[in-house]
Amino acid sequence: MSSLMDWEGSGSEQGWRKGPxxxxxxxxxxxxxxxxxxxxxxxxxxxxxxxxxxxxxxxxxxxxxxxGLKKGNLTPQEEGIIIELHALWGNKWSTIARYLPGRTDNEIKNYWRTHYKTKARPYQRQAKRKAEGRNHQVQVQQTADNDHRMKTDITVAHDDDHREVNTSEKVDITTPPQGNQEMANHHQLSSSPMINYYINEEVASCPDTITLDDLWGSFWNMDDPHNGIRC
DNA sequence: AAGACATCCAACCGCAAAGCA
DNA sequence: CTGCTTTGCGGTTGGATGTCT
Structure with a gap:
């Protein structure tokens, strides 16, 4: 695709400025x-x-x-959504980003790599650090983000390795991503107590239901981005 | 206090898909 | 239909900053 690679790709030849x-x-x-x-x-x-x-x-x-871009750390709700949607779709960052208004695919991708994909499982280290500063079990109750009508109830506990473990989680996305026409045909694939999504036709081939075991099973075996739950 | 290491994040690259003549 | 152009996506890199030892 040489034509393409130079639509500007090798920009230096055309004198395009690079860098910050x-x-x-x-x-x-x-x-x-x-x-x-x-x-x-x-x-x-x-x-x-x-x-x-x-x-x-x-x-x-x-x-x-x-x-409309959000700056700053991701909220626990957003983290939960990323984890769940990644389990569903793998590295479809732009698709996942549609469910997180104000967040970009690049941001989510960076976040995922930093927290879940790097070599020595930094998430565990981070969790350990966090764990050292608080009780063995922490309950985080997040209220809905009214703007996006997302509801997340997250209970965060710690196992013996100080991993954070979601023991109960519900995500109910009732509003299609802004500006995404394809979401007009959203439909419900699963019901409580399974994770409950309204998603579009694009993922109709995905499993109808996902258990938390599936979710966290795939979560802790991320070297293969397509392991665990597949579509 | 300083060096090593980890994390964050902006930006680049290559590829594939979509659009168009 | 074909080939070219444009756009979007996912992977990767590298500098800045924070944290640990």
Whole structure:
């Protein structure tokens, strides 16, 4: 795909600037998109005054500049959703991101790699650190995020390895991701006490039900992203 | 206090799919 | 139908920062 790889990919040959974005570049990009709208990224790169590839412009906008992006740590609800949807779909970061308004696929991907996928199971270390600072069992009750009508009740306990273990979890996503037309056909695949999702036709081939055993079984054996529950 | 190690996160790369002439 | 262009996605890298020993 050589044609493609140079739509800007090997940008250096075309003199595209690389590396961290400056506030001035951010402003140029934001102003241009506010004026002309998203899309047509090659035009953005040509006419915005930025010496950046369209690809780079798109990435910067989508992951950093786009209005409505949430900054800061993920909430326990969001973590739970990521874990569950990853068990369902594997590394379909953009699909998972649709269920987390304000979060980007890149952010979720980074989060997952940092917490669940790295070599020495840093999550365990982190959990251990956390565990040292609190009781053996902690109950976290999260109220609904009214904006997105997600409901999560998470009970966090610790096993003997100080892993955090969800002992009861319910996620009920009743609102399709914003701007996602395909969710119009969402339907319910499973019912309580199993994890309850309303998901689209795309995943109709997935198992109808997922038990917490399935979920956590796959969770602790992540070297193969497609292990555990498969679609 | 300093070096080693871990974590976070922005950004890049390559590939595949979608769109279009 | 075919080939080219554009867009989006997932994997990976590297610098900055935080934490541990």
């Amino acid at each position: 974005w400056t506030p001035e570049e951010d402003k140029l990009l934001t102003d241009y998109i506010n004026l002309h709208g998203e899309g047509r990224w090659t035009s953005v790169s040509k006419f915005s005054g930025l010496n950046r590839s369209g690809k780079s412009c798109r990435l910067r906008w989508v992951n950093y500049l786009r209005p």
